[in-house]
Amino acid sequence: xxxxxxxxxxxxxxxxxxxxxxxxxxxxxxxxxxxxxxxxxxxxxxxxxxxxxxxxxxxxxxxxxxxxxxxxxxxxxxxxxxxxxxxxxxxxxxxxxxxxxxxxxxxxxxxxxxxxxxxxxxxxxxxxxxxxxxxxxxxxxxxxxxxxxxxxxxxxxxxxxxxxxxxxxxxxxxxxxxxxxxxxxxxxxxxxxxxxxxxxxxxxxxxxxxxxxxxxxxxxxxxxxxxxxxxxxxxxxxxxxxxxxxxxxxxxxxxxxxxxxxxxxxxxxxxxxxxxxxxxxxxxxxxxxxxxxxxxxxxxxxxxxxxxxxxxxxxxxxxxxxxxxxxxxxxxxxxxxxxxxxxxxxxxxxxxxxxxxxxxxxxxxxxxxxxxxxxxxxxxxxxxxxxxxxxxxxxxxxxxxxxxxxxxxxxxxxxxxxxxxxxxxxxxxxxx
Numbered sequence: 001x002x003x004x005x006x007x008x009x010x011x012x013x014x015x016x017x018x019x020x021x022x023x024x025x026x027x028x029x030x031x032x033x034x035x036x037x038x039x040x041x042x043x044x045x046x047x048x049x050x051x052x053x054x055x056x057x058x059x060x061x062x063x064x065x066x067x068x069x070x071x072x073x074x075x076x077x078x079x080x081x082x083x084x085x086x087x088x089x090x091x092x093x094x095x096x097x098x099x100x101x102x103x104x105x106x107x108x109x110x111x112x113x114x115x116x117x118x119x120x121x122x123x124x125x126x127x128x129x130x131x132x133x134x135x136x137x138x139x140x141x142x143x144x145x146x147x148x149x150x151x152x153x154x155x156x157x158x159x160x161x162x163x164x165x166x167x168x169x170x171x172x173x174x175x176x177x178x179x180x181x182x183x184x185x186x187x188x189x190x191x192x193x194x195x196x197x198x199x200x201x202x203x204x205x206x207x208x209x210x211x212x213x214x215x216x217x218x219x220x221x222x223x224x225x226x227x228x229x230x231x232x233x234x235x236x237x238x239x240x241x242x243x244x245x246x247x248x249x250x251x252x253x254x255x256x257x258x259x260x261x262x263x264x265x266x267x268x269x270x271x272x273x274x275x276x277x278x279x280x281x282x283x284x285x286x287x288x289x290x291x292x293x294x295x296x297x298x299x300x301x302x303x304x305x306x307x308x309x310x311x312x313x314x315x316x317x318x319x320x321x322x323x324x325x326x327x328x329x330x331x332x333x334x335x336x337x338x339x340x341x342x343x344x345x346x347x348x349x350x351x352x353x354x355x356x357x358x359x360x361x362x363x364x365x366x367x368x369x370x371x372x373x374x375x376x377x378x379x380x381x382x383x384x385x386x387x388x389x390x391x392x393x394x395x396x397x398x399x400x401x402x403x404x405x406x407x408x409x410x411x412x413x414x415x416x417x418x419x420x421x422x423x424x425x426x427x428x429x430x431x432x
Contacts, residue, residue, distance in 0.1 A: 232256020
């Protein structure tokens with residue numbers, strides 16, 4: 001492990017300024033643009049947030065098959081969910097996700113399988129029927145391996161790859177990934193969250209960054225140079241400068257441990273090791289804020305003494321723009337100086353295609369990266385590593401998707417035996 005390179009002073013200064021300025025910056029957002037562009041379910045973060053997932057689940061979907069008899073049998077359940085939302089402002093969802101992956105070659109294990117059962121919801125307790133809502137957000141998950149092998153999150157390490165071929169499919173067991181308060185202020189021009197949060201819900205997000213429904217590889221779900229912590233205590237605030245510009249800033253416990261939420265306050269208050277972030281961005285409209293988006297994300301993380309990880313800082317830039325309501329090209333670049341991330345430099349680009357006749361989605365992504373010094377082992381060299389991923393999400397039934405996925409890993413950083421290898425994946429998601 002190399003010595004810390006230190007923290008860039010401008011990053012700390014900008015984060016501090018942003019945290020103070022969001023309360024005083026002038027706003028020019030149209031009330032109509034905000035309230036009509038979004039659904040009734042409060043949403044602070046991106047597609048992976050609880051609000052984003054619940055909103056996506058209730059959208060009407062065109063599927064390959066539809067069993068009218070089965071639909072009639074389960075219709076009372078969805079009517080109950082709707083009444084609960086209308087009368088008590090409590091909206092919830094659940095899903096079960098399964099992923100199988102197999103590699104063409106490996107240093108050790110070449111196959112992995114895992115499942116994740118999730119329950120999530122929002123309970124709006126303040127400001128119902130207004131744009132200034134206060135809501136309690138929760139999400140509980142059980143992440144487990146399937147069969148006698150490893151979970152998919154571990155497969156990248158077995159291949160000598162500096163990255164993750166799958167992100168949330170681990171064997172962590174039962175975890176509390178969300179339990180926080182979400183508040184909108186001043187016609188939703190300002191919003192904040194505080195509690196047990198997941199920073200990947202809102203840091204450096206874009207329209208195809210949902211690992212449950214889009215790309216599986218870390219390189220395309222978020223920026224692999226950002227050492228985002230596990231779920232833990234934290235807070236964030238976002239505000240609009242005008243109709244098209246926004247700022248988002250926050251901090252979180254760098255040692256989050258969602259499997260032990262009872263230790264969250266002790267870790268947050270006693271260790272005092274934090275991940276801080278600042279994002280300044282542009283969007284075409286509030287409704288299209290994740291697809292038509294350009295943003296710069298700055299971050300800094302303290303030294304993690306117990307984990308023996310140096311402090312660090314970095315920057316990531318992302319731009320995406322949906323074309324003709326069908327195509328979503330994207331470009332992402334990131335740099336890290338320390339901090340414990342998997343990659344020191346990363347550049348990703350790709351495109352998604354959204355079918356006009358169904359909810360099917362095709363995605364193609366290409367990434368170039370260099371492993372960070374923290375991720376390298378003795379004898380490894382800082383070389384160029386390439387990743388290509390192609391997936392096709394098929395909406396089989398209104399609440400079931402099947403996603404075949406192929407990844408090509410070229411020059412994996414920790415694998416001196418193989419110049420390239422393939423990872424074949426099959427993912428399913430059943431929502432209810």
